[in-house]
Amino acid sequence: MLKGDAEGYCDHFEIEVVVDSDAPEKEIQKLIDLARQMCFTEKALMETVKVEVAHTINGKTQPAKK
Numbered sequence: 001m002l003k004g005d006a007e008g009y010c011d012h013f014e015i016e017v018v019v020d021s022d023a024p025e026k027e028i029q030k031l032i033d034l035a036r037q038m039c040f041t042e043k044a045l046m047e048t049v050k051v052e053v054a055h056t057i058n059g060k061t062q063p064a065k066k
Helices: 025-037 040-046
Strands: 012-019 050-057 060-063
Touching: 012 025, 025 050, 040 050
Parallel strands: 012 050
Antiparallel strands: 050 060
16 A cells, blocks of 8 residues: 555445425425435446435435436
8 A cells, every 4th residue: 555556446325315304395305306416426426336325304214316
């Protein structure tokens, strides 16, 4: 490693979005969808490695929409 000949790599990312709110679940889901559409990091990662996303809204976990 100290010679500079080691390399790091990543084979996947897991993203979990957790929201606890009194807002209607439909509004929370819309907010999460908009945030994901605008996330440069998620878009860049999806081009190179597998990305798994899950949402937990008020304690209920659900897989994210693609």
